[in-house]
Amino acid sequence: MTLLGAGLALGCGFGVAARLGDFCLLRGLRQARERHTDARALRAWALALAVAIAATQGLAWLQQIEPARAQVVRSTFALPAVLAGGALFGFGMVLARSCGARALVLLAGGNLRALVVLVSLGLAAQATLTGVLAPLRQALQGFGQVQLAAGTLPEQLRQAGIGDTPATLLAVLPLVAMLLWFALHRPGLRRAPREALAAVLIGALVALGWWVSTHVEVDPFDPAAPTSLSFIGPVAESFLYLQLAVGRALGLGPAIVLGTLAGAGCVALATRSFQLTGFDSPGRLLASIVGGGLMGFGGVLAVGCSIGQGLSGLSTLALASIPACVGIVLGCLLGLTAENSIHSLRGNTP
Numbered sequence: 298m299t300l301l302g303a304g305l306a307l308g309c310g311f312g313v314a315a316r317l318g319d320f321c322l323l324r325g326l327r328q329a330r331e332r333h334t335d336a337r338a339l340r341a342w343a344l345a346l347a348v349a350i351a352a353t354q355g356l357a358w359l360q361q362i363e364p365a366r367a368q369v370v371r372s373t374f375a376l377p378a379v380l381a382g383g384a385l386f387g388f389g390m391v392l393a394r395s396c397g398a399r400a401l402v403l404l405a406g407g408n409l410r411a412l413v414v415l416v417s418l419g420l421a422a423q424a425t426l427t428g429v430l431a432p433l434r435q436a437l438q439g440f441g442q443v444q445l446a447a448g449t450l451p452e453q454l455r456q457a458g459i460g461d462t463p464a465t466l467l468a469v470l471p472l473v474a475m476l477l478w479f480a481l482h483r484p485g486l487r488r489a490p491r492e493a494l495a496a497v498l499i500g501a502l503v504a505l506g507w508w509v510s511t512h513v514e515v516d517p518f519d520p521a522a523p524t525s526l527s528f529i530g531p532v533a534e535s536f537l538y539l540q541l542a543v544g545r546a547l548g549l550g551p552a553i554v555l556g557t558l559a560g561a562g563c564v565a566l567a568t569r570s571f572q573l574t575g576f577d578s579p580g581r582l583l584a585s586i587v588g589g590g591l592m593g594f595g596g597v598l599a600v601g602c603s604i605g606q607g608l609s610g611l612s613t614l615a616l617a618s619i620p621a622c623v624g625i626v627l628g629c630l631l632g633l634t635a636e637n638s639i640h641s642l643r644g645n646t647p
Contacts, residue, residue: 300514307509308556310502311526315402316555316564318495322343322603323399326629330637335485341496343606344486345477348500349612354451354469355506358462362507364613368522369601370448374617377441378434379491382598383606384625384631389591391632393418396603397528397592402555405561407573410514413582414589415532421593422533434598450614469616502526503608510549525612526553527605529596580584599624 314320319342325339356362362369390396393414395403400418403411410635424430447453474537480486486493507526515521531550538551565571576582596602601610607625610618615634 298513300509300549300635301547303509304511304552305556307502307506307526308553308558309560309563310552310556311398311499312402312405312435312557312562313558313564314495314502315398315563316406316493318499318556320492320499321395321399322607322610322625323394325397325627326626327633330630334440335483337485337489337492338482340480340486341489341492343476344480344493345496345500345503346608346611347473347480348497349503349608350469350476350614351473352501352504353612354465354614356504357451358465362511362523364507364615365447365449365614366450366522368492369527369606369610369614369618370522370613370615371600371617372445372448374443374600375438375441376443376620378437378598379600379617380624381437381622382595382600383621383626384628385591385595385623385624386599386602387595387628387630389588389595389627390603390625391588391636393588393592394585397532397596398526398557398602398604400589401528401532401557402561403556405558406565407571409573409575410581413576413585414592416536417578417586417589418529418596419533419536421590422529422597423537423593425594425597426530426533430594434594437598445616448615448617450616453616470596472614487591499526500608500612503612506553506609507612515637524549526607527601527609528554528557529593529602529605533593595628 298496319338320341321338322342322445325336325342328334329339336345353362353364357364388523393400395411395414396416397415400411400414404415426432446456450468451464452469452582455461503525507523509554510521510523531554534548535551535554592602599606600617601621603625606621611622617628629641
């Protein structure tokens with residue numbers, strides 16, 4: 298199989314699972330703030346993360362992949378920039394009512410609001426990577442540099458003198474056990490087999506992504522850093538490819554984006570849920586534009602999104618992924634709090 302074909306298959310699998318399981322971190326955090334709910338979507342996220350960690354670390358233990366070489370793993374990073382980037386991404390997620398991955402799934406079902414979010418996200422991300430916002434990114438990444446002995450938790454334990462297998466087990470087993478307990482100890486997710494199965498599939502696809510980028514069409518003399526499911530850089534790269542395709546090869550990231558659209562679109566058509574929808578007010582349009590822009594800028598600063606860091610990054614047990622994910626959750630909760638306050642004020646307006 299070619300790398301392009303593997304990327305399309307990965308994206309298609311993700312699109313199918315995310316559409317069928319209504320997989321969304323924002324949805325889970327919304328549920329967690331509501332009373333009389335068991336936050337089933339958040340528990341599905343925890344189940345996906347447990348599977349992603351177990352499968353990724355299992356492949357690493359079998360020496361099939363090297364998580365320490367992954368793009369998202371860094372032993373040196375700017376802690377304030379990563380935290381702030383994650384928070385901006387999380388806040389933008391609330392404004393846009395979706396992350397990049399969720400926007401792709403929604404677009405495949407005919408949601409044209411998601412297209413605006415994706416265009417805004419892609420433009421902001423590319424401007425932050427190589428455009429007018431690059432100097433600001435570089436300046437922010439120059440403050441608060443943290444230097445760690447190793448980029449991942451297992452490697453950190455090994456350097457502390459713990460053997461290879463004990464270090465892996467010590468890092469993986471307690472974390473996976475806690476995630477599984479959180480996911481399954483309440484009956485909600487157990488009574489929703491479609492959502493649970495979708496979460497398991499998405500977690501497995503994260504590990505498969507690491508394997509694919511390590512073994513499929515890899516130059517033995519100049520191997521690229523392994524990567525897996527992520528949607529900030531790939532969405533920006535996809536828009537760039539649409540404009541400058543001549544002389545450029547379609548990479549793994551854009552192939553995953555295209556596959557996600559295809560997989561989610563097939564499910565939308567098969568379930569007859571495809572329906573063209575647009576904006577109901579100029580304010581919602583503005584919120585989608587601003588939210589997409591914040592996600593693009595913040596996602597580049599945090600070196601990943603709710604999927605790229607929240608699942609793929611954490612599956613490698615990358616230490617730099619922890620502050621990025623903390624920032625994403627805090628930004629999202631701040632956005633939800635502000636959203637509820639605005640709704641309350643409107644409700645009290647005579």
